[in-house]
Amino acid sequence: MxxxxxxxxxxxxxxxxxxxxxxxxxxxxxxxxxxxxxxxxxxxxxxxxxxxxxxxxxxxxxxxxxxxxxxxxxxxxxxxxCDLLDEPGCHRFLVCRQCGVLQEFTDEALCYQESQIARRMGFHSEYHLTESSGLCHRCR
Amino acid sequence: MxxxxxxxxxxxxxxxxxxxxxxxxxxxxxxxxxxxxxxxxxxxxxxxxxxxxxxxxxxxxxxxxxxxxxxxxxxxxxxxxCDLLDEPGCHRFLVCRQCGVLQEFTDEALCYQESQIARRMGFHSEYHLTESSGLCHRCR
DNA sequence: AGGTCAAATGCAATGGTGTTGCATTACGGC
DNA sequence: GCCGTAATGCAACACCATTGCATTTGACCT
Missing domain, CATH: 1.10.10.10 (Winged helix-like DNA-binding domain superfamily/Winged helix DNA-binding domain)
Structure with a gap:
């Protein structure tokens, strides 16, 4: 669909x-x-x-x-x-700094580790947002 | 200083x-x-x-x-x-959604894993920015 | 210490971004 | 097809951010 x-x-x-x-x-x-x-x-x-x-x-x-x-x-x-509709608390984007093209991904392990680090710092994290900047396949 | x-x-x-x-x-x-x-x-x-x-x-x-x-x-x-002046390509913040208080941290392993995932997706990542939202120690 | 000059600031004006209240429109249920 | 309400359009507004240019000032040199 x-x-x-x-x-x-x-x-x-x-x-x-x-x-x-x-x-x-x-x-x-x-x-x-x-x-x-x-x-x-x-x-x-x-x-x-x-x-x-x-x-x-x-x-x-x-x-x-x-x-x-x-x-x-x-x-x-x-x-x-939103490409990943079933991952509400953790969103990661790769954004090309040149053409702006965007890809979404998720990673459970990263998400878990981030929460653990946050917890160690006395923080209860609910939502992770990562926007990585770089160059896409075509712009390289 | x-x-x-x-x-x-x-x-x-x-x-x-x-x-x-x-x-x-x-x-x-x-x-x-x-x-x-x-x-x-x-x-x-x-x-x-x-x-x-x-x-x-x-x-x-x-x-x-x-x-x-x-x-x-x-x-x-x-x-x-900037609290971590020697980590130019990777910045992670914990931001309290209530009071706005902010803590910066970094994690080399996370940074490496993100780069690897990006690479597998045909992307050359240069800069990671993560802003995790949640509740700080005091606001809980 | 004081003069010099380029860098930095202040001011005015402007354009973009995002919000609110209210009258009008149109979607969904009958 | 009609009706009631949710949704839209409009006008106005407030805030955010940028540009060009005249004026000021910090750093350097003597």
């Missing part, structure tokens, strides 16, 4: 309406290889001859984040679709 | 001038337990009866970042002093 179809199922199952703006945002995020900002999405939608208010885009992205369907990539200020 | 004194040495050694604004920003960052934003620093300086233009603060923080004396904490949009 595609990301858009899956997301629509999630929206319906949680009682959220499936609207044109939400479909448009999902579609823009699905196609993107690199993180897209709210204003990027605004431009993408306009290029298709349609229009979405930027406030709506912010609200849709906020909802999709809360449903763990998309992530905010802090180092880029943009959003990407 | 204190963080401020060390930073001043670095500035001098690289040919940068040691000015009042730079001292003020360094001092504000040194005292802070949690990340401080440029506008936070502006307020801190004002409380001491002095004044710095926010543009200057941005520029000073940019310089200090480029010298690896401070870090930007993405999840908080603020800056902290």
């Amino acid at each position: 595609s990301f858009v179809d899956y997301s629509i199922r999630v929206l319906r199952s949680r009682g959220y309406k499936v609207t044109r703006p939400r479909r448009e945002v999902l579609d823009a995020v699905e196609r993107a290889m690199a993180p897209v900002s709210p204003y990027d999405i605004s431009r993408i939608v306009q290029q298709r001859g349609k229009h979405l208010d930027h406030v709506t885009i912010y609200r849709v992205l906020g909802l999709l984040c809360s449903l763990n369907l998309v992530h905010k990539v802090l180092s880029r200020g943009g959003f990407v679709k | 204190s963080f401020v004194d060390y930073s001043i040495r670095v500035l001098r050694s690289r040919g940068y001038k040691v000015t009042r604004p730079r001292r003020e920003v360094l001092d504000a960052v040194e005292r802070a337990m949690a990340p401080v934003s440029p506008y936070d620093i502006s307020r801190i300086v004002q409380q001491r009866g002095k004044h710095l233009d926010h543009v200057t603060i941005y520029r000073v923080l940019g310089l200090l970042c480029s010298l690896n004396l401070v870090h930007k904490v993405l999840s908080r949009g603020g800056f902290v002093k």
Whole structure:
């Protein structure tokens, strides 16, 4: 099942309406290889001859984040679709510093070790976010 | 040697001038337990009866970042002093989601494993940034 | 100590980013 | 197809960040 179809199922199952703006945002995020900002999405939608208010885009992205369907990539200020939907507490991204292309991965062992180190430092960690910067296969 | 004194040495050694604004920003960052934003620093300086233009603060923080004396904490949009000055390619923070207090640590094994995973994914990683969110000792 | 000059700062203006309140629209259930 | 409510669009606003340029000042030299 595609990301858009899956997301629509999630929206319906949680009682959220499936609207044109939400479909448009999902579609823009699905196609993107690199993180897209709210204003990027605004431009993408306009290029298709349609229009979405930027406030709506912010609200849709906020909802999709809360449903763990998309992530905010802090180092880029943009959003990407969530590829690993069943790993809620630990997200790792490889972001190419040149083209911005992004790959998501997860690693249980890393996650466990980080929690242990945190515990030794008197800290109860709930969420790990790693953004590794480097060069992707193509940009090298 | 204190963080401020060390930073001043670095500035001098690289040919940068040691000015009042730079001292003020360094001092504000040194005292802070949690990340401080440029506008936070502006307020801190004002409380001491002095004044710095926010543009200057941005520029000073940019310089200090480029010298690896401070870090930007993405999840908080603020800056902290760098505690581990000799670990340039790998930075890990524990950030308390309640009070914002921050602890820096590093771990060579984690860093190595991350690089290996990245390599297997066709990615040459240069910089790891992990921000773990959770609760600090006091907030629990 | 004081003059010199480039680096650094302050100011004004501007553009981008993100939020709030409210009237209007349109989706989903009947 | 109608209805009620959730969702959107609009206007306005607040905050964040950057740029260009005139003025100031720290470091160097004598």
